[in-house]
Amino acid sequence: MRGWIIxxxxxxxxxxxxxxxxxxxxxxxQTDALLLKIxxxxxxxxxxxxxxxxxxxxxxxxxISQRMSSGELSALDGILExxxxxxxxxxxxxxxxxxxxxxxxxxxxxxxxxKLR
Numbered sequence: 001m002r003g004w005i006i007x008x009x010x011x012x013x014x015x016x017x018x019x020x021x022x023x024x025x026x027x028x029x030q031t032d033a034l035l036l037k038i039x040x041x042x043x044x045x046x047x048x049x050x051x052x053x054x055x056x057x058x059x060x061x062x063x064i065s066q067r068m069s070s071g072e073l074s075a076l077d078g079i080l081e082x083x084x085x086x087x088x089x090x091x092x093x094x095x096x097x098x099x100x101x102x103x104x105x106x107x108x109x110x111x112x113x114x115k116l117r
Contacts, residue, residue: 040084060115068108075103076112090116 018024061080065073079089093101094113101109 040082056115060112063115064108064111067111068104072104072108075101079112086116 018028061073061076064076068076079085090113093099093109094116100106104112
């Protein structure tokens, strides 16, 4: 009986910390990021897929390389790394009222968004 009481108190404290305070927000965000990373890794490893040759990314890099600085090009490489990172970039920065990107100028950001659509 004593074990059930201790277990109930532990669950109650954990529930309180998760819902009423922000003490567990950072560990929960880290766990979500880790699970997302694992899910993407499993998607990449699972089964044989037909790989569609997509020259859009390499063509974009060739077209914009003269306009960008080396820092912007390295940021673009990080974005074009996988289909997930491209989709995340499009969702975050290519919407109607997109926030300003820390690496790209406004003109280059608009150009990249136009080419990725």
